[in-house]
Amino acid sequence: MDILSKVKKSIRGLKAYDPGLTQTKYKLDANENPYDVPAVLKKAILKKAQRIPFNRYPDAATVTLKKNISKYLGVKTENIFVGNGSDEIIEYLMQTFVEQGDTVIVPTPTFEMYRIIGVINGAKIIELPLDKKFDIDEKAIITAVKKTKAKFVFLAYPNNPTGNCFSENKIMKIIESVDCFVVLDEAYYDFSGRSFLKCLKRHKNLIILRTFSKAFSMAALRMGYMIADRETVAAVNKVRLPYNINSLSQFVAVELLKADRTKVLEIIIKERKKLYALIKEKYECVDSNANFIFLKPKTPSKAQKVFEAQSISVRVFTAGPAAGWMRLTVGTPAENKLVRQILKRGV
Amino acid sequence: MDILSKVKKSIRGLKAYDPGLTQTKYKLDANENPYDVPAVLKKAILKKAQRIPFNRYPDAATVTLKKNISKYLGVKTENIFVGNGSDEIIEYLMQTFVEQGDTVIVPTPTFEMYRIIGVINGAKIIELPLDKKFDIDEKAIITAVKKTKAKFVFLAYPNNPTGNCFSENKIMKIIESVDCFVVLDEAYYDFSGRSFLKCLKRHKNLIILRTFSKAFSMAALRMGYMIADRETVAAVNKVRLPYNINSLSQFVAVELLKADRTKVLEIIIKERKKLYALIKEKYECVDSNANFIFLKPKTPSKAQKVFEAQSISVRVFTAGPAAGWMRLTVGTPAENKLVRQILKRGV
Numbered sequence: 291m292d293i294l295s296k297v298k299k300s301i302r303g304l305k306a307y308d309p310g311l312t313q314t315k316y317k318l319d320a321n322e323n324p325y326d327v328p329a330v331l332k333k334a335i336l337k338k339a340q341r342i343p344f345n346r347y348p349d350a351a352t353v354t355l356k357k358n359i360s361k362y363l364g365v366k367t368e369n370i371f372v373g374n375g376s377d378e379i380i381e382y383l384m385q386t387f388v389e390q391g392d393t394v395i396v397p398t399p400t401f402e403m404y405r406i407i408g409v410i411n412g413a414k415i416i417e418l419p420l421d422k423k424f425d426i427d428e429k430a431i432i433t434a435v436k437k438t439k440a441k442f443v444f445l446a447y448p449n450n451p452t453g454n455c456f457s458e459n460k461i462m463k464i465i466e467s468v469d470c471f472v473v474l475d476e477a478y479y480d481f482s483g484r485s486f487l488k489c490l491k492r493h494k495n496l497i498i499l500r501t502f503s504k505a506f507s508m509a510a511l512r513m514g515y516m517i518a519d520r521e522t523v524a525a526v527n528k529v530r531l532p533y534n535i536n537s538l539s540q541f542v543a544v545e546l547l548k549a550d551r552t553k554v555l556e557i558i559i560k561e562r563k564k565l566y567a568l569i570k571e572k573y574e575c576v577d578s579n580a581n582f583i584f585l586k587p588k589t590p591s592k593a594q595k596v597f598e599a600q601s602i603s604v605r606v607f608t609a610g611p612a613a614g615w616m617r618l619t620v621g622t623p624a625e626n627k628l629v630r631q632i633l634k635r636g637v
Numbered sequence: 638m639d640i641l642s643k644v645k646k647s648i649r650g651l652k653a654y655d656p657g658l659t660q661t662k663y664k665l666d667a668n669e670n671p672y673d674v675p676a677v678l679k680k681a682i683l684k685k686a687q688r689i690p691f692n693r694y695p696d697a698a699t700v701t702l703k704k705n706i707s708k709y710l711g712v713k714t715e716n717i718f719v720g721n722g723s724d725e726i727i728e729y730l731m732q733t734f735v736e737q738g739d740t741v742i743v744p745t746p747t748f749e750m751y752r753i754i755g756v757i758n759g760a761k762i763i764e765l766p767l768d769k770k771f772d773i774d775e776k777a778i779i780t781a782v783k784k785t786k787a788k789f790v791f792l793a794y795p796n797n798p799t800g801n802c803f804s805e806n807k808i809m810k811i812i813e814s815v816d817c818f819v820v821l822d823e824a825y826y827d828f829s830g831r832s833f834l835k836c837l838k839r840h841k842n843l844i845i846l847r848t849f850s851k852a853f854s855m856a857a858l859r860m861g862y863m864i865a866d867r868e869t870v871a872a873v874n875k876v877r878l879p880y881n882i883n884s885l886s887q888f889v890a891v892e893l894l895k896a897d898r899t900k901v902l903e904i905i906i907k908e909r910k911k912l913y914a915l916i917k918e919k920y921e922c923v924d925s926n927a928n929f930i931f932l933k934p935k936t937p938s939k940a941q942k943v944f945e946a947q948s949i950s951v952r953v954f955t956a957g958p959a960a961g962w963m964r965l966t967v968g969t970p971a972e973n974k975l976v977r978q979i980l981k982r983g984v
Contacts, residue, residue: 291816291818291841291842293872294872296734296788296818297733297872297875298733298734298735298736299736301732301733301875304876305875306875307874307877317693320694322692322693322694323692324692325692326690326691326693327691327692332687332691333687336687337683340679340680340683342857343857344673344674344679344854344857344858344889345669345670345672345673345674345854345856346667346673346856347669347850347856348859375878375880377878377880378878378881385645385648385757386644386648387643387644387645388645389645390737407878410732412737441643469638470638471638471643494638494640495638503694507692508692509691509693509694509695509880510690510691510692510693510694510883510884510885511691511884511885512695512880512881521640521641522640525640525641525644527653527654528644528648528651528652528653529651530654531722531724531754532724533722533724534722534725534859536721536857536858536859536886537858538883538885538889539885542691542885
């Protein structure tokens, strides 16, 4: 049998994701929290986890977890949907609402998975470039939604990789003007403190994504969630695989919600400001509301190597709308000191 | 915005999966292994798991896990694909190969997720009934594949919920006759000892699914895997979400592969035989190669209640091709004793 001829036409051009296994000492390329869950807490959680029956399927309805997120956010459980990472929620959204050929609108540059998952699920992606200040062109977005009867607008808030929050007024204008879903991906909310959560009740077309991967240092365990109108949650539940969230991740997330992450967040934000103060003196860059900084190295082709020579992984964009720029994750104070030394010498 | 009008037409009729939260003492409704991972081993694994950095994303390529599965099976890593449960692999297969309206062929009754996941991903499902001996009608399947240019035939081996292994010759005939993928879901392989793994090299259209949920008592942690031609694996990797398998599940699976499950499997199989010996005397039923038994209660409408009165959950089918039948998971010897007492009194 000719396997390749059986592959769905729309995905033949897609490349499998390359994890880019660089063996560096300092990982500043994936916007992870540089601080793990404190060892004492992790030990206590894993000890308590012995009571989880490994032989039984997880709670398919994630009842306890949703109750705890509900309490944490002050939002009803019927408005909460949990995914195996936000990636999975983006996928379920597409599967629920996108008919073959429906359009999905994304600004560019932004988080790549909106486009990739859209293509996998039969969407036609319309990419609208950010303006010179890396803000959205809300008029172009509204026009494109109306013209193509788009199903989704995806906006990362703050945006990845640029790190800034788009103008609140422009986003509100979009939400109020369009008859389609506006997904605000607030993965980095804990570093920006800005959210559209308060607008959910008035706007049925608003969907908010959050994650445990960043502030809660839980990237390893894959846990994202969506807050949306109950009808949206109910619709997306139609396509959810019943046991999408494993028991251990459910358990750890509930335990971590009790942990106070304020200190860790304060350190990261303080470090980001310190790093930005240096960067803006020497480089074209964007002020950040996240845990990473977007900047333009003088010699992009060499930047990766210069950092890797110090065993630091960073993300340098060599193609696409962010080509020639790089994204630096804020690390620990010691890591950031190394980074500042490199940036001072010039990259 | 009218949310319901935005839902993709093909899934509007789907119902969200209902976990059916019955608060019984004995769970014999989900084909789980009645034995958890031994407490000492679980404790040791969770202690060792403290070294996993929770703040870092999982290994997207699941390198160590695939190496260990490779060694365990004697199959190359390039032929292995790991999923967040077999459900996710079924979904990825559909996403990779099924164009809108392509047909997928399933015998019936069988594992419901083939149909549900197919519908979600735009497939047209053709259900072909099993014969009176609960075996497949291979001629009907081959004809249907050719007539509709089907993309997949899904066969559970042993079949769920009937518990029997379909005729090996008939399956081989299908594999050799069709120009489409034949997916053999060997989730219950460890209870049957029968596999098509040895046929993989000669048949590029063969795909085998296995799981850690049953023999390895790892249902809670969601871990299924596929063994297939390297081109199939490469194609499916195009649609895989990069971090689909969390770090803890990867870690636990590697540790559990070292554990000897022979004793546990022997007990379950011995118990199944003992249970079947009683059932076949009193009920219409199917001899089982799995860890569950399919039988026809005398009064199906009451069967559920009779078991629940003893705090036992069982699966009674009230609609569809298995209507009027029930599926009983083999439990611990003590649980099975209770079950036998009920069956002796009559249900």
